[in-house]
Amino acid sequence: MPPNVLVAYGTTNGSTAEVAETIADVLRKSGLAAEARPAGSVPSATSYDAVVVGGGLYAGRWHKDARRFVRRHGKVLAERPLWFFSSGPLDPSASERDIPPVPGVKKAMVRLDAREHITFGGCLREGAKGWVARMIVRNGKGGDFRDFGQIEAWAARIGQELTG
Template sequence: MTATKPRRTLVAYSSKNGSTAEIARWIGEELREQHIDAEVAPISDISSVAAYDAVVLGAGLYAGRWPGEAVRFVRRHRQALTEQDVWLFSSGPLDGSATERAIPAVPAVARIAAKLDAHGHVTFGGRLTDGARGFIARGLRKQGKGGDFRDREQVCAWGRSIAAELTVVSNHH
């Protein structure tokens, strides 16, 4: 068997208040620990995804949607993304639900997953801190919805499953 080509993986994220950015970094660290060549970047910094074999794309949920920049990113890079191995994640629920059961993608994100033939989508818990910007964020906090509901081990386990799939895929290339 010939040596397998190193597979370059991009972990791209859209994060208004930093919690999805941190989830993306955890995934990147986990992939590198599993010997995957992974880079992590905000989608605003990415002009092309052509250099990558695989893309993990995640965004925070706002009013039941991904932010517009995440949707536009998919539209702009759709051609390349349909040819790549793609995984998607969302970060949102401000309670323990995401660690207790699988939360389906919101409809628009489910449609993106189908269009890109993504290998999977997962919803992770979110985080709302005192620093979060905006009137609604302040309102949510007043209702006692603040806190950090992300589960790093859950995120890392997902990262490991991606690494395992990437290794299988690259052995078949």
């Protein structure tokens, strides 16, 4: 039976969910059993052999659902292969250079011995939730800066690592 991988995510407007679904899809194509689920809907991580956790970035912090998931399931996560991703910059910077994890994510990486973190570009579209998000879009600073080639390549590396 192939390893079972959870891709848990925290998102407000759905962009990070789309990244997580892409990662899970690539992992399935690598021969793994993988599912993407909202972090707040996962009652237990014990049935998974490996975990990827992602969160949108808001004012320099990971999405609250991703933070809560890592705190709530920390003991189990520390016993499994673990990767983190962030999504958020509303410019091409994430495709141009490595963006380090925000301090809270860095602490969780060290505490749980996560294998890797990557930051992907973000996406903010018309109709976004939240006053700040709507102002960003209204001021022409929104858009889709996700690089799905980069996302797929990162997920494929995880798949290779898990399948040997």
